[in-house]
Structure formats: structure tokens, C-alpha cells
Amino acid sequence: MTGKHTLEEIQAAEKKPLWRRLGWLAMIWAGSVVALFIVASLMRMFMNAAGLSTH
Structure with missing residues (x-):
């Protein structure tokens, strides 16, 4: 394995529903926030704790 994706793998990933792909994007974004x-x-x-405050 060279780490590159085959054409079949790419096409299979593109067949997944849009809501599922956007869900992953939203989860990653929310996790980073x-x-x-x-x-x-x-x-x-x-x-x-070190005594640095604005008031």
C-alpha cells in the first residue's frame, strides 16, 4: 500500500449522502471549537492563579 486511494474508493466516498459528509464537517468544526x-x-x-487579572 502506498497510501494513495484508488478510483473505486474515491467514487464510493462520493456516493455517500451529502448530509452525512456535512455532518462530519460540522462535528470536526464543533470539536475544534x-x-x-x-x-x-x-x-x-x-x-x-498567577495574579494576572483585568480587574
Whole structure:
């Protein structure tokens, strides 16, 4: 295996319903937003613990 997809595999992937492909896109996007929120919250928590705040 060279890691390249065959024409049959590509055609099979294109036959999947649009809603299913868009669902995967939405799930990946939502996952990245959640991950960014978690990282930002942790950074804010550490900054507040170190005494860095805006008020």
C-alpha cells in the first residue's frame, strides 16, 4: 500500500449522502471549537492563579 486511494474508493466516498459528509464537517468544526474553549479556559485559570487579572 502506498497510501494513495484508488478510483473505486474515491467514487464510493462520493456516493455517500451529502448530509452525512456535512455532518462530519460540522462535528470536526464543533470539536475544534470545544478544544479551543478548553485551552483558553485553562490559560485564563492559570493566569488568574498567577495574579494576572483585568480587574
